Amino acid sequence: MRVWVRRVLVLCMTWPLAACAGRQSALDPQGPQSGQILHTLFIFLAVAAMVWTAVVIVLGIGMLRRKRSADRPLDLHQAFEERSGRVILALGIATTVIVLGLSLVSYAGQRTVFVKDEKAHTLKIIGHQWWWEVRYEADSPHQSFVTANEIRIPTGQPVKVELESADVIHSFWVPSLTGKMDLIPGQKNELQFTAKNAGVYRGQCAEFCGIQHAHMAFAVIAMSPDEFGRWRDHENQSANSPADQLGKQGEALFRGRGCALCHNISGTLAGGQLGPDLTHIGSRTTIAAGTLPNTPATLGAWIADPQHIKPGNLMPKMPLQSDELIAIIHYLEQLK
Amino acid sequence: MSIAAEPNDLRDDVLNGLQLSTQLERVWRTPSGWMGALMAVDHKVVGRRYIVTAFVFLLLGGILAVLMRVQLAGPEKTFLSADKYNQVFTMHGSTMMFLFAVPVMEAFAVYLVPLMVGTRNIAFPRLNAFSYWMFLFGGCFLWISFLFNVGPDVGWFSYVPLSSLQFTPTKRADVWAQMITFTEVAALAVAVEIVVTVFKLRAPGMTLDRIPLFVWAMLVTAFLVMFAMPSIMVASTSLILDRLVNTRFYDSSSGGHPLLWQHLFWFFGHPEVYIIFIPGTGMVSAILATFARRPVIGYPVVILSLIATGFLSFGLWVHHMFVTGLPQLGAALFTASSMLIAVPSGLQIFCWLATLWDGRPVYRTPLLFVIGFIVIFVLGGLSGVMVASVPIDTQVHDTYFVVAHFHYVLIGGAVFPLIGAVYYWFPKIAGRMLSERLGRWNFWLAFIGFNVAFFPMHILGLIGMPRRVYTYTADMDWAHLNLLSSGGALIFALSFALLLVNVIYSLRKGELAGDNPWDASTLEWATSSPPPPQNFDRIPVVKHRDPLWADSESLPVVAGLSAERREVLLTSLAEAEPQIREASPEPSIWPLLAAIATTIFFIGSIFTPWAVLWGTPPMAVTLIGWFWPTGSKEDEE
Numbered sequence: 001m002r003v004w005v006r007r008v009l010v011l012c013m014t015w016p017l018a019a020c021a022g023r024q025s026a027l028d029p030q031g032p033q034s035g036q037i038l039h040t041l042f043i044f045l046a047v048a049a050m051v052w053t054a055v056v057i058v059l060g061i062g063m064l065r066r067k068r069s070a071d072r073p074l075d076l077h078q079a080f081e082e083r084s085g086r087v088i089l090a091l092g093i094a095t096t097v098i099v100l101g102l103s104l105v106s107y108a109g110q111r112t113v114f115v116k117d118e119k120a121h122t123l124k125i126i127g128h129q130w131w132w133e134v135r136y137e138a139d140s141p142h143q144s145f146v147t148a149n150e151i152r153i154p155t156g157q158p159v160k161v162e163l164e165s166a167d168v169i170h171s172f173w174v175p176s177l178t179g180k181m182d183l184i185p186g187q188k189n190e191l192q193f194t195a196k197n198a199g200v201y202r203g204q205c206a207e208f209c210g211i212q213h214a215h216m217a218f219a220v221i222a223m224s225p226d227e228f229g230r231w232r233d234h235e236n237q238s239a240n241s242p243a244d245q246l247g248k249q250g251e252a253l254f255r256g257r258g259c260a261l262c263h264n265i266s267g268t269l270a271g272g273q274l275g276p277d278l279t280h281i282g283s284r285t286t287i288a289a290g291t292l293p294n295t296p297a298t299l300g301a302w303i304a305d306p307q308h309i310k311p312g313n314l315m316p317k318m319p320l321q322s323d324e325l326i327a328i329i330h331y332l333e334q335l336k
Numbered sequence: 337m338s339i340a341a342e343p344n345d346l347r348d349d350v351l352n353g354l355q356l357s358t359q360l361e362r363v364w365r366t367p368s369g370w371m372g373a374l375m376a377v378d379h380k381v382v383g384r385r386y387i388v389t390a391f392v393f394l395l396l397g398g399i400l401a402v403l404m405r406v407q408l409a410g411p412e413k414t415f416l417s418a419d420k421y422n423q424v425f426t427m428h429g430s431t432m433m434f435l436f437a438v439p440v441m442e443a444f445a446v447y448l449v450p451l452m453v454g455t456r457n458i459a460f461p462r463l464n465a466f467s468y469w470m471f472l473f474g475g476c477f478l479w480i481s482f483l484f485n486v487g488p489d490v491g492w493f494s495y496v497p498l499s500s501l502q503f504t505p506t507k508r509a510d511v512w513a514q515m516i517t518f519t520e521v522a523a524l525a526v527a528v529e530i531v532v533t534v535f536k537l538r539a540p541g542m543t544l545d546r547i548p549l550f551v552w553a554m555l556v557t558a559f560l561v562m563f564a565m566p567s568i569m570v571a572s573t574s575l576i577l578d579r580l581v582n583t584r585f586y587d588s589s590s591g592g593h594p595l596l597w598q599h600l601f602w603f604f605g606h607p608e609v610y611i612i613f614i615p616g617t618g619m620v621s622a623i624l625a626t627f628a629r630r631p632v633i634g635y636p637v638v639i640l641s642l643i644a645t646g647f648l649s650f651g652l653w654v655h656h657m658f659v660t661g662l663p664q665l666g667a668a669l670f671t672a673s674s675m676l677i678a679v680p681s682g683l684q685i686f687c688w689l690a691t692l693w694d695g696r697p698v699y700r701t702p703l704l705f706v707i708g709f710i711v712i713f714v715l716g717g718l719s720g721v722m723v724a725s726v727p728i729d730t731q732v733h734d735t736y737f738v739v740a741h742f743h744y745v746l747i748g749g750a751v752f753p754l755i756g757a758v759y760y761w762f763p764k765i766a767g768r769m770l771s772e773r774l775g776r777w778n779f780w781l782a783f784i785g786f787n788v789a790f791f792p793m794h795i796l797g798l799i800g801m802p803r804r805v806y807t808y809t810a811d812m813d814w815a816h817l818n819l820l821s822s823g824g825a826l827i828f829a830l831s832f833a834l835l836l837v838n839v840i841y842s843l844r845k846g847e848l849a850g851d852n853p854w855d856a857s858t859l860e861w862a863t864s865s866p867p868p869p870q871n872f873d874r875i876p877v878v879k880h881r882d883p884l885w886a887d888s889e890s891l892p893v894v895a896g897l898s899a900e901r902r903e904v905l906l907t908s909l910a911e912a913e914p915q916i917r918e919a920s921p922e923p924s925i926w927p928l929l930a931a932i933a934t935t936i937f938f939i940g941s942i943f944t945p946w947a948v949l950w951g952t953p954p955m956a957v958t959l960i961g962w963f964w965p966t967g968s969k970e971d972e973e
Binding site: 012024025027034036041071073079084095099102108111129169178179180182184185187189213214312 | 350409417418419422443489490497498503587588593594595625629630631633634637654659660661662664667668671672675676678679682683685686687689690692693696697707710711714715718719721722724725726727728729730731734735744798800802803804805806807808809810857882885886889
């Protein structure tokens with residue numbers, strides 16, 4: 001019965017987008033946490049739909065039914081007044097029972113969603129205006145690395161993210177995996193989730209954080225544990241040295257034109273800490289916090305005028321000749 | 337003049353009929369000319385200004401809403417820049433909450449409560465005038481700043497540290513915080529007046545259980561204002577201090593905490609919702625009784641529900657903070673307390689349904705809006721039960737689901753009753769009926785437009801659309817529902833344009849209303865439309881909860897107040913027994929001057945702390961002028 005209700009509800013709520021299962025949707029759960037939340041949500045939705053329908057039906061009957069014949073407003077029937085008083089009282093008690101019941105349902109769901117697993121993979125996410133710093137920290141500094149706007153996790157294993165902020169309040173939200181949690185300066189929050197299947201789950205900042213709040217997205221990429229291990233070993237390595245002359249020129253320009261003041265590329269002299277780490281930028285799928293796909297063309301457009309694509313963001317427009325721009329793009333694309 | 341030769345002797349019991357009306361009108365009328373207009377202390381004059389000003393802000397806030405809907409109608413539109421959009425959504429929220437919703441409800445109370453309790457003017461009429469000027473100046477300050485591109489852009493909730501000096505170095509956040517101060521002062525003043533008017537100025541015989549439900553609702557609201565506003569006052573003042581003189585209330589690096597702001601803000605912010613909604617319920621009760629042609633069933637239940645709602649509303653602010661990393665059990669308790677408020681709200685709905693069930697409804701425009709209210713508000717209340725649940729809230733918090741939810745609650749719960757109230761009380765205020773034909777169009781456009789605009793937002797939130805984004809990319813699959821929503825918003829906006837047309841047309845051409853066009857039962861309908869300056873020639877005596885239905889022929893009255901100077905009758909708190917005749921203040925220019933001095937002080941103090949020093953003496957001078965003893969006669973038993 002409940003499965004049936006649930007299917008109908010899913011159908012009703014998703015028909016406008018039947019063609020496209022969202023990559024960023026609470027209705028498309030891909031892990032136990034988001035599944036549990038959706039389950040709780042459907043219970044609430046079913047109760048709400050019943051209550052609303054009942055109210056509207058009573059309202060409709062109340063409006064349509066044949067009325068008593070008294071025509072002076074104060075000619076009241078004592079019996080009706082008393083009976084309606086009892087009905088109202090009973091409905092009040094029923095309301096109380098329903099909300100207390102729903103509170104318990106909610107609490108049960110909450111306990112499942114926020115269950116903690118000590119063996120979870122831990123990574124730290126630091127919110128910045130308007131991008132995400134992702135730190136994979138290990139006991140040995142040689143196995144710790146930093147990336148940005150792309151969070152890779154192994155499937156089927158619990159992941160714990162520790163959430164901090166470098167500036168204002170942000171909120172970490174990947175609806176397909178779990179609910180959101182704020183990143184608050186001066187406070188450490190954490191969130192646990194598991195991805196059942198491999199895939200790309202889009203997330204986005206959910207707390208208004210300034211002019212480019214709309215362009216503060218990220219991707220959680222779930223991959224099989226083996227693949228994840230290989231990826232992690234690769235990320236641990238320093239950046240590739242440029243293979244050709246143009247790339248070498250790009251590396252020099254990266255330092256000479258000011259990029260390195262803000263961006264770090266491990267294994268080179270570029271050690272800036274203000275902007276996203278670019279050590280393996282060539283292997284990321286998007287740039288500018290999920291704003292554009294990562295291609296040489298979009299990367300060029302971004303570097304040429306970041307203020308055009310994301311007005312108000314903190315990356316300045318640098319004066320670059322077109323051949324210099326080409327060299328820098330060529331260099332960055334090699335940083336796989 | 338012969339009258340001046342024998343001061344304070346002429347009582348209203350020695351005059352009759354036209355003579356009495358003319359004499360009282362002379363005593364109570366607002367002086368003519370523009371100076372007279374600036375000196376007005378008549379609650380009806382001030383109330384009318386308050387209502388019109390609040391509706392002007394509704395219009396402005398509504399235009400901003402349409403701008404946002406145009407921007408969001410499709411992906412990656414460039415109709416508004418990111419910076420402009422952030423200002424626009426901040427201005428929309430701030431205008432609607434602080435300059436429209438709360439003031440318009442208080443404005444109706446200022447106009448109606450003295451009439452409904454059967455007295456000649458509101459308590460503290462000069463404070464009332466001061467309150468209006470502060471509201472007007474605060475609203476103008478915000479909007480003029482916006483037009484000069486210094487409009488706040490940090491959200492109507494202005495979370496720190498985004499609104500701190502470090503992240504908002506311009507004056508934008510100060511403008512927001514100081515606008516709050518203006519509206520707080522205005523709202524607190526009205527709250528005090530309402531409480532005193534209801535407690536002390538009721539007509540003889542209007543015992544606590546004969547007070548009209550609308551007045552009860554406004555009384556509870558006034559108490560909510562008095563307890564909730566100090567919290568935001570502390571919050572906004574300490575924000576200004578952080579920004580101006582480098583205090584560290586919200587700076588986590590030196591012992592402050594950003595969450596302190598959220599607690600203070602929502603300790604005000606959640607009751608704020610009920611400050612807007614409870615007057616709406618009062619309007620519903622008033623309209624429903626009149627058009628269902630019978631008193632509201634369960635009068636004590638409705639009142640106890642109002643009071644319970646008032647208390648509970650202070651115990652659930654934390655549900656705005658479920659995703660800030662609070663302890664789980666604590667959060668769960670706030671789930672339960674948040675849901676519990678459904679009980680008193682539900683009880684009121686049941687009472688109204690029963691009233692309609694037993695009544696003989698007359699389907700005029702005000703009643704249509706009440707029915708629309710029930711349908712929309714119940715849905716909003718139920719989605720409120722959903723967002724009260726911690727796990728559900730972690731998904732829908734700060735998404736369009738919440739946008740849908742609170743527009744269902746606030747527009748459904750307050751604006752629909754309010755528009756119904758406009759249709760209901762317009763004849764009393766203007767003396768002419770609004771067009772019924774346009775009213776029906778108005779209702780159906782509003783009802784359909786509202787639902788088309790806001791229902792899709794529930795789904796948008798669930799499929800991942802966060803709030804406060806100025807744009808979204810085409811691959812997010814949000815475009816169709818957003819376009820639908822924008823279309824609905826235009827229809828909804830059209831319904832307000834129609835209301836405006838109706839008001840302008842009916843002011844000139846509307847059918848004359850007469851004293852009591854709806855055959856309603858409460859005292860405001862016992863006087864002419866619009867009411868004379870003195871409200872009632874003789875103070876009515878109340879012997880029934882529905883006085884005009886019980887004594888349809890002639891209302892009993894009490895005589896003995898001065899016809900020579902402004903006097904009101906004070907009665908006891910519970911039993912409303914006559915106690916004392918008290919002087920009611922004459923028109924005065926000082927409230928306006930005091931408001932101007934306060935405005936200079938407030939605006940100056942966002943630029944320099946020294947304004948506190950040089951801004952105070954002018955305020956002191958105006959207050960001394962205001963309270964300068966005039967040698968009026970002592971109050972008499």
